[in-house]
Amino acid sequence: MTEAPLVEIRKLRVDFPNPAGFTQAVRGISFSLGREKLGIVGESGSGKSVTGRALMRLLPGSARVQAEALRFDGIDVLAASERQMRRLRGGRIGLIMQDPKYSLNPVMTVGRQIAEAWLAHNKGGKREAREAALSLLEQVRIRDPLRVLDSYPHEVSGGMGQRVMIAMMLAPNPDMLIADEPTSALDASVQAEILKLIEELVSARGMGLMLISHDLPLVSRFCDRVVVMYAGQVMEELPARDLHRARHAYTRGLLDCMPSLSVPRPRLPTLNRDPAWLEPKR
Amino acid sequence: MIEVQHLNVHFGHNQVVHEVSFQVAPGETFGLVGESGSGKSTVLRTIAGLVPGWDGGLAVNGKTLGPKRDRAFFKSVQMVFQDPYGSLHPRQTVDRILAEPLAVHGIPDAETRITRALEEVALPRAARFRYPHQLSGGQRQRVAIARALIANPSVLLLDEPTSALDVSVQAEVLNLLADLREARQLTCILVSHNLAVIGHLCGRLAVMQGGRIVEIVSQAQLRDGTARHPHTRELIALSHELEG
Numbered sequence: 001m002t003e004a005p006l007v008e009i010r011k012l013r014v015d016f017p018n019p020a021g022f023t024q025a026v027r028g029i030s031f032s033l034g035r036e037k038l039g040i041v042g043e044s045g046s047g048k049s050v051t052g053r054a055l056m057r058l059l060p061g062s063a064r065v066q067a068e069a070l071r072f073d074g075i076d077v078l079a080a081s082e083r084q085m086r087r088l089r090g091g092r093i094g095l096i097m098q099d100p101k102y103s104l105n106p107v108m109t110v111g112r113q114i115a116e117a118w119l120a121h122n123k124g125g126k127r128e129a130r131e132a133a134l135s136l137l138e139q140v141r142i143r144d145p146l147r148v149l150d151s152y153p154h155e156v157s158g159g160m161g162q163r164v165m166i167a168m169m170l171a172p173n174p175d176m177l178i179a180d181e182p183t184s185a186l187d188a189s190v191q192a193e194i195l196k197l198i199e200e201l202v203s204a205r206g207m208g209l210m211l212i213s214h215d216l217p218l219v220s221r222f223c224d225r226v227v228v229m230y231a232g233q234v235m236e237e238l239p240a241r242d243l244h245r246a247r248h249a250y251t252r253g254l255l256d257c258m259p260s261l262s263v264p265r266p267r268l269p270t271l272n273r274d275p276a277w278l279e280p281k282r
Numbered sequence: 283m284i285e286v287q288h289l290n291v292h293f294g295h296n297q298v299v300h301e302v303s304f305q306v307a308p309g310e311t312f313g314l315v316g317e318s319g320s321g322k323s324t325v326l327r328t329i330a331g332l333v334p335g336w337d338g339g340l341a342v343n344g345k346t347l348g349p350k351r352d353r354a355f356f357k358s359v360q361m362v363f364q365d366p367y368g369s370l371h372p373r374q375t376v377d378r379i380l381a382e383p384l385a386v387h388g389i390p391d392a393e394t395r396i397t398r399a400l401e402e403v404a405l406p407r408a409a410r411f412r413y414p415h416q417l418s419g420g421q422r423q424r425v426a427i428a429r430a431l432i433a434n435p436s437v438l439l440l441d442e443p444t445s446a447l448d449v450s451v452q453a454e455v456l457n458l459l460a461d462l463r464e465a466r467q468l469t470c471i472l473v474s475h476n477l478a479v480i481g482h483l484c485g486r487l488a489v490m491q492g493g494r495i496v497e498i499v500s501q502a503q504l505r506d507g508t509a510r511h512p513h514t515r516e517l518i519a520l521s522h523e524l525e526g
Contacts, residue, residue: 187475257453259482268453
């Protein structure tokens with residue numbers, strides 16, 4: 001394995017135009033990612049999804065993206081040609097989104113959608129693609145892969161739909177997965193199963209994982225490192241196992257506001273948003 | 283206050299709720315927990331009168347419910363749905379959204395009631411003439427709660443009210459629900475897949491699986507681990523595991 005990180009982000013800024021000027025969605029964040037599992041945690045609007053999308057250059061044309069460095073495996077994402085980007089997107093970086101109900105094509109069978117993903121980045125015929133799809137469904141541990149192969153998305157459950165999404169993203173054999181709130185639309189029990197599956201597949205294939213979520217304890221169980229974001233900046237970066245030793249007030253607040261089964265409290269502490277968190281960091 | 287007896291619900295030939303029975307006392311918050319497809323939301327929607335094709339006994343406020351509900355029922359029983367993005371009319375302002383139940387039930391004094399409702403759910407005055415897309419997720423759920431409460435109901439049915447929200451906003455909404463229930467002496471049924479959320483607000487809860495109630499346990503039983511049914515134990519173990 002080479003020492004150069006898979007992803008290098010230095011001083012990334014993303015601004016969206018608004019009638020009065022620009023809204024700063026991401027304000028100068030830096031981190032790097034090797035073939036490891038990195039969690040990016042924050043509330044909605046903290047810029048965590050925008051960061052993932054900037055790396056795949058999937059933001060709308062009106063967005064202004066600036067960075068000292070935004071590299072994937074040595075490729076400068078800001079300067080890459082559209083042709084290079086097409087090979088990156090899906091081919092080398094897979095993106096799993098929140099709700100399989102909206103991200104799967106409702107009028108195409110599951111098998112054909114996975115085969116399409118496979119065909120887009122592999123050489124082979126329809127038959128091979130179908131076989132690849134079947135094998136991928138087995139890898140994401142769908143019990144009856146032959147039946148699911150010919151099902152439409154509305155005929156499978158939410159958890160199964162998310163497994164299908166994962167199978168589709170694995171089809172081109174990518175180096176990295178970006179999972180953007182992959183389990184927020186799912187039940188607690190299915191959530192754990194899906195995250196375990198993602199974690200195992202990522203470890204077995206030696207991929208890098210960027211897991212984006214608002215659920216801090218959940219993320220920390222499945223990741224090596226956690227980056228905590230607030231209002232477009234990184235508040236704290238720490239090893240997942242040291243989460244309970246987090247120092248930043250925001251991280252502590254996020255941990256504290258979850259209702260707990262073992263420690264009942266009449267009221268939940270809410271976040272006191274310190275204006276100092278908004279100050280530009282150096 | 284709410285009585286459910288031997289409730290069965292069919293969707294076509296498919297029976298999705300089997301022999302569900304429970305009672306909720308006035309002022310109590312009762313929880314329904316289970317995985318998706320366990321029938322918990324269907325039970326709630328059947329009580330609300332949103333599901334045809336059920337049999338068994340349903341009574342709210344001592345009145346037996348038939349397949350059709352009268353206006354008084356809809357005034358006293360209100361529901362809050364999971365997704366505040368989907369449950370608010372996108373082309374109506376908050377003011378219009380809150381005025382609607384008042385018009386439907388012929389309640390006078392809309393002006394002061396709307397102002398008071400917004401205060402009650404801690405929304406800024408400026409939110410009154412905004413559209414849902416101009417509000418954050420937590421603010422939208424506050425609007426949905428204000429809409430449910432504006433007709434002064436005695437029963438509040440909550441279907442996953444915080445599942446679509448950030449954990450930090452979830453805490454605020456859960457606190458708000460706890461305060462309102464206290465102030466208005468509301469009887470609530472809360473449906474969620476998150477056992478920690480249910481355990482936080484509910485004194486008693488029913489665990490559902492495959493359309494059946496497998497066990498009704500108290501908050502205390504949930505905590506001291508005396509729940510007996512294997513599925514309840516599974517859910518408790520999972521919840522502890524996720525807390526880390």
